[in-house]
Amino acid sequence: MKYRFVVDPILCTGCRTCELACAFSHARNLKQGRSRIYPLLHAKDRYVPVTCLQCDDPACVKSCFYNALRRNEETGAVELDLDRCVKCMACVAACPFGCALFDEVHNEVVKCDLCKGDPACAHFCPSKALRYTRIVSK
Amino acid sequence: MITIYINGKAVRAKENEMVLACIRREGTNIPTLCHHEAIEPCGSCRLCMVEITKKEWEGWKKLVTSCLYPVEPELMVSTHTPQIMELRETLLDLYLARSPRAELIQKMAEEYGLVQTSYEPIPDGDNCIMCYSCTRICAELGCHAISAVERGHEKVIAPPLNQPAVDCIGCLSCAHICPTHFIEWTDDETGRSIWGRKFELLSCQKCGKKIITRDFADYQMRKRSLPAGYFDTCDDCKRMELAKTMGKLVVAVQEVTK
Numbered sequence: 201m202k203y204r205f206v207v208d209p210i211l212c213t214g215c216r217t218c219e220l221a222c223a224f225s226h227a228r229n230l231k232q233g234r235s236r237i238y239p240l241l242h243a244k245d246r247y248v249p250v251t252c253l254q255c256d257d258p259a260c261v262k263s264c265f266y267n268a269l270r271r272n273e274e275t276g277a278v279e280l281d282l283d284r285c286v287k288c289m290a291c292v293a294a295c296p297f298g299c300a301l302f303d304e305v306h307n308e309v310v311k312c313d314l315c316k317g318d319p320a321c322a323h324f325c326p327s328k329a330l331r332y333t334r335i336v337s338k
Numbered sequence: 339m340i341t342i343y344i345n346g347k348a349v350r351a352k353e354n355e356m357v358l359a360c361i362r363r364e365g366t367n368i369p370t371l372c373h374h375e376a377i378e379p380c381g382s383c384r385l386c387m388v389e390i391t392k393k394e395w396e397g398w399k400k401l402v403t404s405c406l407y408p409v410e411p412e413l414m415v416s417t418h419t420p421q422i423m424e425l426r427e428t429l430l431d432l433y434l435a436r437s438p439r440a441e442l443i444q445k446m447a448e449e450y451g452l453v454q455t456s457y458e459p460i461p462d463g464d465n466c467i468m469c470y471s472c473t474r475i476c477a478e479l480g481c482h483a484i485s486a487v488e489r490g491h492e493k494v495i496a497p498p499l500n501q502p503a504v505d506c507i508g509c510l511s512c513a514h515i516c517p518t519h520f521i522e523w524t525d526d527e528t529g530r531s532i533w534g535r536k537f538e539l540l541s542c543q544k545c546g547k548k549i550i551t552r553d554f555a556d557y558q559m560r561k562r563s564l565p566a567g568y569f570d571t572c573d574d575c576k577r578m579e580l581a582k583t584m585g586k587l588v589v590a591v592q593e594v595t596k
Contacts, residue, residue, distance in 0.1 A: 242585035262562040266376035283375040298576030
């Protein structure tokens with residue numbers, strides 16, 4: 201794990217560019233995918249971009265009985281293998297942060313996989329509230 | 339790593355890997371019905387049959403189900419020989435006779451030039467093709483709630499003794515994995531019905547959105563030691579909760595650094 205996905209809510213303006221970037225970068229068959237990131241309004245003019253926290257001990261991985269969720273050691277993201285997923289919704293129900301989602305358009309479970317190490321949302325964030333930065337070891 | 343040849347093209351394969359996985363990775367499309375990555379292969383649909391041979395076999399060939407055949411060094415695999423195509427066509431013809439109304443079977447048969455079965459279709463033929471995907475996924479889950487009952491023509495997938503499934507937890511894995519969508523289930527205000535049983539659906543304590551069945555949540559708590567609090571609210575409310583908590587932290591940090 202050389203990189204870390206940084207969310208800086210102080211800088212977030214709630215423009216929802218990340219949501220668009222995510223939905224379009226996960227588009228298939230000319231249909232947008234469900235966004236894996238949501239800037240949510242929690243107080244007046246204050247937004248927090250909510251996305252998968254890639255927990256150290258993830259409840260989604262524990263809840264999956266078919267080993268469809270596994271950590272990618274390179275990017276540090278917990279990735280969902282759609283070939284192994286049977287849509288039992290265990291991870292959607294178990295995630296304590298509600299960041300495993302069900303995409304009704306593509307009829308599949310989705311979660312943030314940090315775009316396999318190149319997150320589109322971080323590229324497009326105009327205020328740099330989302331960053332993908334190299335971890336500097338001290 | 340070992341090398342096998344798929345239609346003459348050299349492909350690198352991991353040891354203990356099945357031939358089907360190599361064929362799919364190489365990009366060749368062969369039809370399957372009973373194959374799913376989440377369960378162990380059982381080779382019941384027979385559609386993934388391929389022809390294999392080796393140099394030292396001196397021209398002898400073998401027809402095998404690729405989902406069950408582990409790779410061997412210098413194995414030569416042919417996926418679309420006339421013999422294989424005829425075999426698949428016959429299989430699809432028979433599937434079409436058994437399940438005339440299954441859309442997936444119709445689509446697959448059409449690709450092999452079959453619109454109508456040449457056999458006499460079963461008049462009340464259902465969409466169950468006896469691939470055992472449902473029973474295998476249930477076993478994978480650890481429930482073993484359903485299995486094949488009776489023999490021969492009467493064979494059906496059902497709970498033990500055709501009584502409401504006692505071991506079922508209502509996760510719908512069987513219904514979702516079924517290639518022909520034969521397994522029926524309903525979700526409504528009162529709960530979820532499947533395999534002759536009615537399950538209570540957990541509702542989000544904040545917005546009332548239905549989450550999963552209580553039995554499935556209990557199963558996860560028991561088997562994977564997840565805390566009960568994880569299943570109280572729906573994903574939308576949990577995200578909002580996370581935003582609020584993070585928001586409070588941001589405000590606290592801003593006040594400290596002011």
